Amino acid sequence: MTSPLYLAIDTPHLDAALTLAQRVRHHVGGFKLGLEFFCANGHHGVHEVAKLGLPIFLDLKLHDIPNTVAKAIQALRPLEPAVLTVHAAGGRAMLEEAKAAAGLNTKVVAVTVLTSLDSLDLADTGVEGSLHDQVVRLASLARESGLDGIVCSGHEVKAARNAWPSGFFVVPGVRPSNGKTGDQKRVVTPAQAMADGASILVVGRPISQSEDPDLAAREIEATL
Numbered sequence: 001m002t003s004p005l006y007l008a009i010d011t012p013h014l015d016a017a018l019t020l021a022q023r024v025r026h027h028v029g030g031f032k033l034g035l036e037f038f039c040a041n042g043h044h045g046v047h048e049v050a051k052l053g054l055p056i057f058l059d060l061k062l063h064d065i066p067n068t069v070a071k072a073i074q075a076l077r078p079l080e081p082a083v084l085t086v087h088a089a090g091g092r093a094m095l096e097e098a099k100a101a102a103g104l105n106t107k108v109v110a111v112t113v114l115t116s117l118d119s120l121d122l123a124d125t126g127v128e129g130s131l132h133d134q135v136v137r138l139a140s141l142a143r144e145s146g147l148d149g150i151v152c153s154g155h156e157v158k159a160a161r162n163a164w165p166s167g168f169f170v171v172p173g174v175r176p177s178n179g180k181t182g183d184q185k186r187v188v189t190p191a192q193a194m195a196d197g198a199s200i201l202v203v204g205r206p207i208s209q210s211e212d213p214d215l216a217a218r219e220i221e222a223t224l
């Protein structure tokens with residue numbers, strides 16, 4: 001069975017990215033490439049990582065007016081990412097156009113409330129009500145807009161999955177029980193996130209900063 005574990009390769013250095021990807025390739029289900037990597041290495045870098053043969057999750061968290069997002073996604077189509085992110089807060093029209101612009105084999109998923117935020121941070125942005133309700137509301141917007149799923153924390157994935165049984169749920173901010181949380185504020189263990197309905201898990205530093213990334217990936221995989 002394919003592993004639900006996606007390694008977040010957060011580095012601007014292509015050589016380091018490829019070395020890390022090669023080390024863990026047999027113990028992860030795919031590679032997530034984000035803004036840091038893409039800004040430094042662009043399409044070429046994505047092609048190089050894709051040569052390892054695992055699915056690519058292109059995490060650019062697009063958030064702009066509908067036309068701009070749709071054109072950006074059209075420009076990304078040749079990369080054929082398995083998963084692509086946009087921000088749910090971009091609104092219904094942006095989400096609809098994002099999905100329409102993507103290739104048929106690309107899942108477009110909407111980031112709801114970043115896992116680095118807690119309820120006080122959310123209130124600072126002017127959102128009233130609970131963080132949990134905001135995630136569920138944005139999940140419903142993503143679903144109505146024709147997206148494939150959402151990104152949320154392990155705190156909300158159970159409720160979101162119950163409301164959208166066929167959705168594709170990406171859960172980042174997962175940590176082994178003894179793991180450092182860093183800038184992540186809504187954290188659960190990988191096993192908890194899977195039990196609560198995650199489709200895939202995104203893990204970065206617990207693997208990439210480990211002295212033995214392959215062992216770290218295997219240890220996480222063994223808990224699932």
Ligand SMILES: O=C(O)c1cc(=O)[nH]c(=O)n1[C@@H]1O[C@H](COP(=O)(O)O)[C@@H](O)[C@H]1O
Pocket residue numbers: 008009010034059085111113114115116151152172173174182184202203204205206
């Ligand atoms: O879209 C994401 O992947 C994402 C959404 C979110 O709410 N929180 C979040 O941490 N991420 C990404 O998931 C990865 C988490 O990395 P670590 O905290 O190092 O495991 C990073 O690449 C983040 O950009």
